[in-house]
Amino acid sequence: MPNLTTECRIAAIGKHVGEVVTVHGWVYNTRSSGKLHFVILRDGTGLLQCIISKNDVSDEVFLAASELTQESSVRVSGVVREDKRAPGGYEMHVHDLHVVQLAEDYPIKLKEHGVEFLMDNRHLWLRTPRQASIMRIRHTVVKACRDFLDDRGFLLVDAPILTPAACEGTTTLFETDYFGEKAYLSQSGQLYNEANAMAFGKVYCFGPTFRAEKSKTRRHLVEFWMVEPEIAFCNLEECMQLQEEMITYIVCSVLERNARDLETLERDTEALRRVVPPFPRISYDEAVELLRSKGMDFTWGEDFGAPDETVISQAFDKPVFVHHYPAQCKAFYMQPDPDRPELVLSADLLASEGYGEIIGGGQRIHDRVVLEQRMNEHALPEDPYRWYVDLRRYGSVPHSGFGLGIERTVAWICGTQHVREVIPYPRLLNRIYP
RNA sequence: UCCUCGUUAGCUCAAUGGUAGAGCACUCGGCUGUUAACCGAGGGGUUGCAGGUUCGAGCCCUGCACGAGGAGCCA
Incomplete structure (x- = not known):
């Protein structure tokens, strides 16, 4: 898939407000309100909230976003915006999403886990x-x-x-x-x-x-x-x-x-x-x-x-x-x-x-x-x-x-x-x- | 090696010796500003293993395995 935008790591996202950038990462968590998906992305340097609105993307991309699983690897492109509602203060309004691999059911949830389980994983x-x-x-x-x-x-x-x-x-x-x-x-x-x-x-x-x-x-x-x-x-x-x-x-x-x-x-x-x-x-x-x-x-x-x-x-x-x-x-x-x-x-x-x-x-x-x-x-x-x-x-x-x-x-x-x-x-x- | 506690669904935990449950996760459905989102429905179990007591054991007894916390030793 052609990609002509600036690549950016999440830690440096604040330097690109208003620009179109591409971020590579893994899905930390997803939430949805039907026609609006919130995907929290993780890239090893930080967390970034990505907004995927049905009005802004193709039907294929919106469907792909709705099927994302925890820790799936993705490449997303979109405009960086400052927003107090987003964790970290910045978020991306996504134009395009490419799923590199759809992760299987991920064992480590965002809830509490015991020591033995965490050590095994x-x-x-x-x-x-x-x-x-x-x-x-x-x-x-x-x-x-x-x-x-x-x-x-x-x-x-x-x-x-x-x-x-x-x-x-x-x-x-x-x-x-x-x-x-x-x-x-x-x-x-x-x-x-x-x-x-x-x-x-x-x-x-x-x-x-x-x-x-x-x-x-x-x-x-x-x-x-x-x-x-x-x-x-x-x-x-x-x-x-x-x-x-x-x-x-x-x-x-x-x-x-x-x-x-x-x-x-x-x-x-x-x-x-x-x-x-x-x-x-x-x-x-x-x-x-x-x-x-x-x-x-x-x-x-x-x-x-x-x-x-x-x-x-x-x-x-x-x-x-x-x-x-x-x-x-x-x-x-x-x-x-x-x-x-x-x-x-x-x-x-x-x-x-x-x-x-x-x-x-x-x-x-x-x-x-x-x-x-x-x-x-x-x-x-x-x-x-x-x-x-x-x-x-x-x-x-x-x-x-x-x-x-x-x-x-x-x-x-x-x-x-x-x-x-x-x-x-x-x-x-x-x-x-x- | 010793002392103490523990082992139940994928995960975290409930369950007077009397039909094994909840939340999360997962699947399906709903929702255009969510914050570990929420609402509705569904699938999911050899209760660590082996014996014993009992009409009946997840629960009581014995042994074993595994894990946690601590001791000794040290960074």
């Missing part, structure tokens, strides 16, 4: 306005992470996903067959980051991460994305400063670029506007004291559980750093505190409003003897880590880094109930479909 669920807003915010968060680090001279050096051994030795790994040998899906790029930081000074990796833990909570995914910066010649305090600047940059980017999406999600943006440096910093000792003052039973030396983290984060109105953890609850590579060897120079960043830990990081051991001693205590095999120890032989320097969980950050910024909603195809315990 994730490939279709992504088409709904709420999910579109979440994916746009995720895009902004990822772009903001990259822009922030790129602007500060970081080099993207990605770590391998197939690895010969555990990075941290704590969580369960996915095992795979590597031409007859065992290999594992990466749970962190951090050890490789340390090598890369000694090569390039300031680096980051950005990729998927896999944890075979049988976690079943709103904060856990089996496959999730993490951005991990690593900086040579950097101590814990400098590392925390970088983190709060980065989180602030991310939140500001979303507030600037996704105002309408935050509105769709009914997110309280006041809480997000409070996210500016400096973030409160409390030591592990102070956090334990805080928990006890709230009447919670807590043994020094244990790691905080989810309810503990919630209580700590609720004591502040922005994200809070907890630093100087006991060595026993952190990974083997954490630098001991010179003043109190039972502590390590680590810091976690807890998101506000009970979303839990979004960053884990700290200063790494730069002394070979100390590192080998810790590896012994953790009963780690020598061979797979030989290259890692090597880094302490050739120009070792104090260095720090952290891992930022993309999904937890997006869930916090969006205010969603569960991290499964903020990744396109969540991998969960008991779910690898679709």
